[in-house]
Amino acid sequence: MRLKEDFHHSIVIERSEFICYLRKCLDEAQAKEFIQQIRRLHPEANHHCYAYIAGQHNELQRSNDAGEPSGTAGVPMLEALKLSGLQDCCAVTVRYFGGIKLGAGGLVRAYSRSVSETVKLAPKVEMVLMDRYTLTFSYDLIGKLDYLLKDQADILTKDYGEQVVYEFLTTDPTVAEKVQELTSGRFPCQWIAQEWVEKECQVNKS
Numbered sequence: 001m002r003l004k005e006d007f008h009h010s011i012v013i014e015r016s017e018f019i020c021y022l023r024k025c026l027d028e029a030q031a032k033e034f035i036q037q038i039r040r041l042h043p044e045a046n047h048h049c050y051a052y053i054a055g056q057h058n059e060l061q062r063s064n065d066a067g068e069p070s071g072t073a074g075v076p077m078l079e080a081l082k083l084s085g086l087q088d089c090c091a092v093t094v095r096y097f098g099g100i101k102l103g104a105g106g107l108v109r110a111y112s113r114s115v116s117e118t119v120k121l122a123p124k125v126e127m128v129l130m131d132r133y134t135l136t137f138s139y140d141l142i143g144k145l146d147y148l149l150k151d152q153a154d155i156l157t158k159d160y161g162e163q164v165v166y167e168f169l170t171t172d173p174t175v176a177e178k179v180q181e182l183t184s185g186r187f188p189c190q191w192i193a194q195e196w197v198e199k200e201c202q203v204n205k206s
Contacts, residue, residue, distance in 0.1 A: 002087055003122055004123035009114075013106070018093055020091055020117075022091050022119065028054070047093075047095040048093075053082065055088075063075055063077060069104055071108075072108050076107075076111045086119060123200065130195060132169050133168055133169075134190045135189050139164060141182075144182055148179065149175070
């Protein structure tokens, strides 16, 4: 699972504001550039703490407390990222100090919460292995095939020439058989290939 797009979310704890920024970063260079970007965006902030994970098995893992007491910011942020199930993600939490000290435990909870809440709200995608097909058929079958495919496939293109040509993706291995049955074998699906496709995950805001 990966981020669909950049996202940020703010929380206030004991008058301190914690703003967490997330970006999909595929390597260390991208993560470092993002961290610098957020620092430039908030030059007056007290802290710019960060954590990021990248790689097929999240083998690249880095974190930094950025002036907070050791172990109270970067590590909790990194653990929150790991628990989220996200891949290739950099989190930068900007803190504007509100005048009330939170203590080590309070900081750990605050930075962990800043990341976990932001990840929960952020739009995400997952990679799904799908089969790509083309289907050529006669005009009289448009209604029936649209009804069949609407909940079982993602139609990519529709071409209306001498015959109708659809190109679609599906995860349902029985779709080709259903088309075969519906068209009485006259218009079989032509399999093209399997491919990984990003599918948006439903965001849980509860």
